[in-house]
Amino acid sequence: MSLHPHPIEPIPEATAAFARQAFPKGNRYILLRDELGTIYSDEEFTTLFSVCGQSAISPWRLALICVMQFLEDLTDRQAADAVRSRIDWKYLLSLDLGDPGFDFSVLSEFRSRVIAGHLEQWLLERLLEQCKQKGWIKERGKQRTDSTHVLAAIRTLNRLESIGEALRAALNAIATVEPEWLKSWVPSVWFERYGRPVEEYRLPKGKEARQSYAEMIGDDGMELLAQIWSEAAPHYLREIPTVDHLRQTWIHQFWVDNGRLHLREAKDLPPVGKRSDSPYDPEARYGNKRSQSWTGYKVHLSETCDEDAMHLVTNVITSTANVPDIAQTEPTHQALKAKQLLPGVHLVDAGYVDTRLLLDSPKKYGIELIGPTRPNGSWQTKEPEAYDLSQFRINWNTKKVTCPQGKKSKSWTPTQDAWGNPIIYVKFSRTHCRLCPTRTRCTRCATEARSLTLRPKAEHQLLQKMRQQEPTQQWLAKYSQRAGIEGTLSQGIHCFGLRRTRYIGLAKTHLQHVLTSIAMNITRIVSWLLGIPHTRTRISRFAALASDSPLGPI
Numbered sequence: 001m002s003l004h005p006h007p008i009e010p011i012p013e014a015t016a017a018f019a020r021q022a023f024p025k026g027n028r029y030i031l032l033r034d035e036l037g038t039i040y041s042d043e044e045f046t047t048l049f050s051v052c053g054q055s056a057i058s059p060w061r062l063a064l065i066c067v068m069q070f071l072e073d074l075t076d077r078q079a080a081d082a083v084r085s086r087i088d089w090k091y092l093l094s095l096d097l098g099d100p101g102f103d104f105s106v107l108s109e110f111r112s113r114v115i116a117g118h119l120e121q122w123l124l125e126r127l128l129e130q131c132k133q134k135g136w137i138k139e140r141g142k143q144r145t146d147s148t149h150v151l152a153a154i155r156t157l158n159r160l161e162s163i164g165e166a167l168r169a170a171l172n173a174i175a176t177v178e179p180e181w182l183k184s185w186v187p188s189v190w191f192e193r194y195g196r197p198v199e200e201y202r203l204p205k206g207k208e209a210r211q212s213y214a215e216m217i218g219d220d221g222m223e224l225l226a227q228i229w230s231e232a233a234p235h236y237l238r239e240i241p242t243v244d245h246l247r248q249t250w251i252h253q254f255w256v257d258n259g260r261l262h263l264r265e266a267k268d269l270p271p272v273g274k275r276s277d278s279p280y281d282p283e284a285r286y287g288n289k290r291s292q293s294w295t296g297y298k299v300h301l302s303e304t305c306d307e308d309a310m311h312l313v314t315n316v317i318t319s320t321a322n323v324p325d326i327a328q329t330e331p332t333h334q335a336l337k338a339k340q341l342l343p344g345v346h347l348v349d350a351g352y353v354d355t356r357l358l359l360d361s362p363k364k365y366g367i368e369l370i371g372p373t374r375p376n377g378s379w380q381t382k383e384p385e386a387y388d389l390s391q392f393r394i395n396w397n398t399k400k401v402t403c404p405q406g407k408k409s410k411s412w413t414p415t416q417d418a419w420g421n422p423i424i425y426v427k428f429s430r431t432h433c434r435l436c437p438t439r440t441r442c443t444r445c446a447t448e449a450r451s452l453t454l455r456p457k458a459e460h461q462l463l464q465k466m467r468q469q470e471p472t473q474q475w476l477a478k479y480s481q482r483a484g485i486e487g488t489l490s491q492g493i494h495c496f497g498l499r500r501t502r503y504i505g506l507a508k509t510h511l512q513h514v515l516t517s518i519a520m521n522i523t524r525i526v527s528w529l530l531g532i533p534h535t536r537t538r539i540s541r542f543a544a545l546a547s548d549s550p551l552g553p554i
């Protein structure tokens, strides 16, 4: 969508006069409206409303109301009430003092239209475009990215609860649309079993008892699926999402042998990214990062971080919880390129960096990607006397490696690691290693010779260079600017409810994150206009005593 200038709807005179009287010292919405106008215009939403009919309230107003809702952490009802009752909202929205407002359900419908029209990111882009025009975003400046976990709006279920709830959710959905059909065959004992939520405290204890219980639910689920797929059943039942979830859950959780259903061993389950644990949000996934585990999603925020400019969120990516951070580095660069907001320097933590990205980012995007590489985890790097990789000389032309004892490698095999990345597997001669006087400094394997795993030449050389640079004060000082993104995530969590999604599903959760980011940007724009300085990254009094701290004294 083009970012053409649009006519700004004037503020009714009575509203403007009353607002200025009510807020003689100013107000953030009045300041925002005076500085940026209405941000959006109706013409920019024509694609959303050309098919489904006009909304009762202007789309540009609805877009702003959705943002203000997240700015103040309001429900739909509270936001609709604020439109009716608050003078600062009326000022920002150019509404008459007596405007009756709208029914709160309009907001939910508007969000669905925004998602259907793929306008989520554009809402943020539109604001950023205006910030760029005002010179608040530096061309090719610095940006930083980090992620945080987002809890799904569902109860976290253990495996047995997940199986029971999958069946219960399907029964509830069918009872809503085909109660008579269900009642005509459902065993009466099912009302006792599935009439209430399947909760841990009511479930049997002990491994065998739990397995039998799960297989009993499995048999019941098989019967329900057989009934749904029988000729007598209305065919549309097969299309119900909870029925499809039940079918998939049964494939993932059970196997059949000689007509008998068995619960799969945990090791035989599909990976977490392939299976859903709750029928109430089938897109939510189990995630794990360091010591944190959760069910839901992950949000990645990128923001500008030049010292002398406004800090604004420039990109938002929402993924399911199981997707690693490294998978979002390239999409972040692509998204920033599409918005013409590529930074010159991009600061990230180790989760977003590998040697390929470090090499490719300058070539493809002109970005200097700064983040620590993963340390070499081998035991040789931890023992001062041992021979680690840096003590081997590599001749890339002859494809030979010379060990610290001057022996040449026996084999050089290009292959791939478990993630499909190219690597070179180098092996030394067993005869040389067996007779080597310093063998214990090189390998702990009594029978095998020393082997090495190398990355391709360019990656290997960069990795070695980075490992030398990373402990230096110069590199640490440059990297220290990344830390501020933690404060941004903290602001999102504590002031804008970023930690928990309000909605079901990835698309709506992403919209929440985009609206939250716009709300954060508006807060920062207002602070900037009021001359409130950036908050510095906090450092403890004790840590500040360290004279060599890259952050310097507080």
Ligand code: SF4
Pocket (backbone or CB within 6 Å): 387, 403, 404, 405, 406, 407, 428, 432, 433, 434, 436, 437, 438, 439, 442, 443, 449, 450
């Ligand atoms: S153990 Fe083998 S590779 Fe290691 S230093 Fe001795 S000869 Fe070289």
